Amino acid sequence: xxxxxxxxxxxxxxxxxxxxxxxxxxxxxxxxxxxxxxxxxxxxxxxxxxxxxxxxxxxxxxxxxxxxxxxxxxxxxxxxxxxxxxxxxxxxxxxxxxxxxxxxxxxxxxxxxxxxxxxxxxxxxxxxxxxxxxxxxxxxxxxxxxxxxxxxxxxxxxxxxxxxxxxxxxxxxxxxxxxxxxxxxxxxxxxxxxxxxxxxxxxxxxxxxxxxxxxxxxxxxxxxxxxxxxxxxxxxxxxxxxxxxxxxxxxxxxxxxxxxxxxxxxxxxxxxxxxxxxxxxxxxxxxxxxxxxxxxxxxxxxxxxxxxxxxxxxxxxxxxxxxxxxxxxxxxxxxxxxxxxxxxxxxxxxxxxxxxxxxxxxxxxxxxxxxxxxxxxxxxxxxxxxxxxxxxxxxxxxxxxxxxxxxxxxxxxxxxxxxxxxxxxxxxxxxxxxxxxxxxxxxxxxxxxxxxxxxxxxxxxxxxxxxxxxxxxxxxxxxxxxxxxxxxxxxxxxxxxxxxxxxxxxxxxxxxxxxxxxxxxxxxxxxxxxxxxxxxxxxxxxxxxxxxxxxxxxxxxxxxxxxxxxxxxxxxxxxxxxxxxxxxxxxxxxxxxxxxxx
Amino acid sequence: xxxxxxxxxxxxxxxxxxxxxxxxxxxxxxxxxxxxxxxxxxxxxxxxxxxxxxxxxxxxxxxxxxxxxxxxxxxxxxxxxxxxxxxxxxxxxxxxxxxxxxxxxxxxxxxxxxxxxxxxxxxxxxxxxxxxxxxxxxxxxxxxxxxxxxxxxxxxxxxxxxxxxx
Ligand SMILES: Cc1cc2nc3c(=O)[nH]c(=O)nc-3n(C[C@H](O)[C@H](O)[C@H](O)COP(=O)(O)O)c2cc1C
Ligand code: FES
Numbered sequence: 055x056x057x058x059x060x061x062x063x064x065x066x067x068x069x070x071x072x073x074x075x076x077x078x079x080x081x082x083x084x085x086x087x088x089x090x091x092x093x094x095x096x097x098x099x100x101x102x103x104x105x106x107x108x109x110x111x112x113x114x115x116x117x118x119x120x121x122x123x124x125x126x127x128x129x130x131x132x133x134x135x136x137x138x139x140x141x142x143x144x145x146x147x148x149x150x151x152x153x154x155x156x157x158x159x160x161x162x163x164x165x166x167x168x169x170x171x172x173x174x175x176x177x178x179x180x181x182x183x184x185x186x187x188x189x190x191x192x193x194x195x196x197x198x199x200x201x202x203x204x205x206x207x208x209x210x211x212x213x214x215x216x217x218x219x220x221x222x223x224x225x226x227x228x229x230x231x232x233x234x235x236x237x238x239x240x241x242x243x244x245x246x247x248x249x250x251x252x253x254x255x256x257x258x259x260x261x262x263x264x265x266x267x268x269x270x271x272x273x274x275x276x277x278x279x280x281x282x283x284x285x286x287x288x289x290x291x292x293x294x295x296x297x298x299x300x301x302x303x304x305x306x307x308x309x310x311x312x313x314x315x316x317x318x319x320x321x322x323x324x325x326x327x328x329x330x331x332x333x334x335x336x337x338x339x340x341x342x343x344x345x346x347x348x349x350x351x352x353x354x355x356x357x358x359x360x361x362x363x364x365x366x367x368x369x370x371x372x373x374x375x376x377x378x379x380x381x382x383x384x385x386x387x388x389x390x391x392x393x394x395x396x397x398x399x400x401x402x403x404x405x406x407x408x409x410x411x412x413x414x415x416x417x418x419x420x421x422x423x424x425x426x427x428x429x430x431x432x433x434x435x436x437x438x439x440x441x442x443x444x445x446x447x448x449x450x451x452x453x454x455x456x457x458x459x460x461x462x463x464x465x466x467x468x469x470x471x472x473x474x475x476x477x478x479x480x481x482x483x484x485x486x487x488x489x490x491x492x493x494x495x496x497x498x499x500x501x502x503x504x505x506x507x508x509x510x511x512x513x514x515x516x517x518x519x520x521x522x523x524x525x526x527x528x529x530x531x532x533x534x535x536x537x538x539x540x541x542x543x544x545x546x547x548x549x550x551x552x553x554x555x556x557x558x559x560x561x562x563x564x565x566x567x568x569x570x571x572x573x574x575x576x577x578x579x580x581x582x583x584x585x586x587x588x589x590x591x592x593x594x595x596x597x598x599x600x601x602x603x604x605x606x607x608x609x610x611x612x613x614x615x616x617x618x619x620x621x622x623x624x625x626x627x628x629x630x631x632x633x634x635x636x637x638x639x640x641x642x643x644x645x646x647x648x649x650x651x652x
Numbered sequence: 653x654x655x656x657x658x659x660x661x662x663x664x665x666x667x668x669x670x671x672x673x674x675x676x677x678x679x680x681x682x683x684x685x686x687x688x689x690x691x692x693x694x695x696x697x698x699x700x701x702x703x704x705x706x707x708x709x710x711x712x713x714x715x716x717x718x719x720x721x722x723x724x725x726x727x728x729x730x731x732x733x734x735x736x737x738x739x740x741x742x743x744x745x746x747x748x749x750x751x752x753x754x755x756x757x758x759x760x761x762x763x764x765x766x767x768x769x770x771x772x773x774x775x776x777x778x779x780x781x782x783x784x785x786x787x788x789x790x791x792x793x794x795x796x797x798x799x800x801x802x803x804x805x806x807x808x809x810x811x812x813x814x815x816x817x818x
Contacts, residue, residue: 077789077802109791255747255786293731294787296800334690335730337785351689353728369686410790412749418791450748486748486790500751504785510728642757642808 064097065143070114070179072105072265073297074258078112079131086132087115087139096143104266106179107420108166111154114179117142128154128163166417169436171398171406174382175422178266183301186308189269195314197385201277202322210281211237214384216392218404223249223340223377224455224481225557226403226470232374235364236282239372244284246275247349247368247375250291250298251333251340254453255504257484259408260378262420264291264298267382268305272315272328274381277388279326282374287326290345292333302330337454337508341556342375344510355510356556377482379408399425403469413450413486414441423468430464433487444489448572452481454501454508455561457568458494477568479561493590494573495580499527501565509558516559519550523566532593535581540570592636595651601626603648610640610649667706674699675707679714688715689725693732702733737780738773742815743797747786753793754807759783761808762796765815779815 069075069084084102091098108114111128115138118124125148127138134152142148148156154163172178181188189195201210215230236244248271252260264271275287291299306328309315317325331349338344339354346368348354367373383405387395396404403425409432412418416438423432429449433439440446448458457478459466466472473480488497506520523546526539547563554560570577579585586594599610599619606624611617618634621627629640629649640649678695682688692711697703703726712719726732744759759770762781766774773780789795792804796811803814 073787073802074789074792074804077792077795077804109789112792252788253785256749256790257786258788258790261788292788294784332691332694334694334732335784336728348690349687351687351725353724412790412793413752418749418793420791453748484748484790486752488752492752497752500748508785 066118068116071102074109080113086135090139105262109419110417123157126155197388213392217387217395222379236374245368245373246287253337253340256486259483274384400469414489415487450486452479457564460572493588494569498569505562515553531591613639743784745795749790749793755794765812
């Protein structure tokens with residue numbers, strides 16, 4: 055896909071200003087560019103875009119030369135700007151050593167894009183998300199026009215069914231079928247909801263799409279409204295995503311002004327209005343019934359299903375709720391046809407999936423790959439392998455509801471069923487990669503700490519069971535694990551799973567169950583030998599000073615809060631093991647890497 | 653807890669008149685709208701910095717629902733605060749990606765630099781430090797956010813420097 059249709063006569067420069075770009079210093083780069091360009095009177099038009107996915111190279115600056123070829127600079131700093139302006143915009147020679155991607159030459163980062171197939175992310179990073187004109191120029195709202203002018207509701211639903219699209223929010227329920235239920239439900243008033251709560255810590259797919267291509271979500275929701283017979287919708291977005299909220303609000307205003315939203319859309323009798331609702335910081339509100347309670351202004355507690363939202367949802371009215379990524383697929387499917395989407399992927403999982411790569415991966419960022427690709431391909435080919443050349447240990451998929459897939463299962467194919475077989479879940483698309491420094495018991499403890507805090511408290515097993523599990527895991531990581539703890543954990547896992555009402559409790563044991571299944575020996579080492587094989591759990595480490603490296607600078611002795619380190623200036627220091635409280639201060643403070651934790 | 657009882661805040665019964673008027677203005681904009689509790693609370697907290705008890709009572713009155721129900725909503729969601737915060741809010745991410753990339757060390761450094769406990773406010777009232785579950789910039793982990801500004805790829809030393817110079 056070419057990034058621009060009209061060939062500009064001048065250089066067009068685009069700064070990536072998604073949340074990640076801004077966090078990496080994108081605004082400063084933008085101002086530096088503006089200043090330098092103004093001063094040099096360079097023939098340049100400066101704009102901005104959302105996240106293209108190469109977060110590991112942020113801040114990113116795209117340059118489209120007068121001939122229309124694209125060059126992308128990575129890790130741009132205000133200091134680098136002057137040379138780019140001078141050599142590239144004025145001297146017409148790109149600064150090759152800072153390029154990460156270019157249409158005219160092969161670069162090492164090309165493998166980041168080689169296996170990707172971009173449907174959901176079709177516009178992200180390639181247009182200004184705040185410009186409806188640019189969205190329109192990239193086929194925006196054409197699917198909506200096609201649907202409401204040439205198709206009836208049944209035909210729209212059939213197209214979605216044919217595509218085989220399954221919900222991208224985690225559970226993977228067929229989207230077409232869901233729409234069919236809401237369509238058939240009786241009622242004058244119906245609602246469409248977009249779930250943009252994205253509570254899974256370590257995942258940011260929905261944020262990038264909301265920030266990078268807000269109109270495509272609007273368009274997906276509008277098409278859904280038309281298909282199920284709804285005239286009102288809500289976009290529920292996490293409080294932590296202020297930029298997404300601002301861009302959605304602007305998109306709503308712009309779309310209304312051009313007649314794509316509001317009364318009698320495009321002159322038809324289909325009307326639709328949209329509201330943005332900001333979440334207030336509760337993970338459980340990602341669960342659909344809790345989310346609706348939250349929109350109604352209540353405490354966000356899940357309720358028993360049935361009745362399903364399709365029959366009784368928001369304010370008791372039939373409601374269709376889908377995830378951000380699910381909606382973002384809809385316009386593409388309507389324009390290209392269900393069969394084109396179904397042609398990608400595996401037998402039961404069609405199309406593509408967006409993943410957020412994070413953790414110890416070389417190329418952290420956002421990628422969209424066809425279903426059926428293996429975990430190994432995603433991590434090693436797209437993601438460039440493990441940071442600092444360390445060893446790949448496991449990948450956490452599905453967040454607090456998911457599990458850790460060990461390196462040995464890296465050839466697992468990515469589709470809903472195969473991932474579920476490993477004990478993890480596809481989830482919404484967070485992939486946190488772990489290397490050999492990660493302690494798996496600690497990872498399980500980390501997730502239980504999260505679910506225990508986020509349990510809404512309605513079900514006893516979820517509220518108390520997660521707390522007990524957390525206590526057991528904490529004591530294991532502190533070297534106080536007992537014989538029988540593993541069995542106790544397994545018992546609790548089972549009970550919390552079956553006795554919880556919503557997905558939060560039902561899946562909370564998954565991180566524990568998967569680590570027990572694949573890394574049981576690590577649990578045993580902690581409990582029986584009081585040893586942490588990954589050298590992570592501080593309480594189980596012995597701190598020793600390497601006499602060959604110690605320079606006798608005395609800093610460790612000074613920072614030790616319990617005076618366990620003794621020694622004279624310029625002489626080798628020593629740790630008194632009987633006094634040491636394993637706080638690790640000496641390791642962090644030593645400038646000579648002389649304190650060894652084993 | 654403050655040691656001296658003489659330096660207590662003004663009694664909660666008599667809120668500043670300007671603040672009262674601000675709460676009334678928010679309420680006026682939402683009157684008659686269903687499901688308005690959360691947006692009203694968000695706006696009131698935005699203007700006052702927190703949710704004093706008198707404001708909760710005023711909201712209950714304005715929206716014609718029991719104060720207990722409003723209070724129930726306030727205590728359910730992590731975003732709402734019943735106590736004032738410092739001039740700047742520093743959110744330290746403890747999401748999965750940040751956790752495995754050293755968030756514990758980063759937050760330790762920040763708390764040490766500011767001499768404050770997590771969830772509390774510094775003595776000079778400049779910073780409140782809070783832990784959050786994910787700021788959505790996971791590929792730049794570990795991440796913190798001060799007010800609306802996000803800082804990524806931190807090390808304990810970089811984090812210390814940022815709060816020191818902020
Ligand atoms: C505890 C919990 C948290 C959830 N969080 C989210 C979330 O953040 N985003 C999301 O889209 N779905 C989330 N879900 C799934 C929703 O309940 C629902 O299945 C989904 O929004 C449906 O959309 P889909 O069919 O397009 O996937 C969560 C479920 C549970 C049980
Ligand atoms: S885990 Fe820290 S920003 Fe996502």
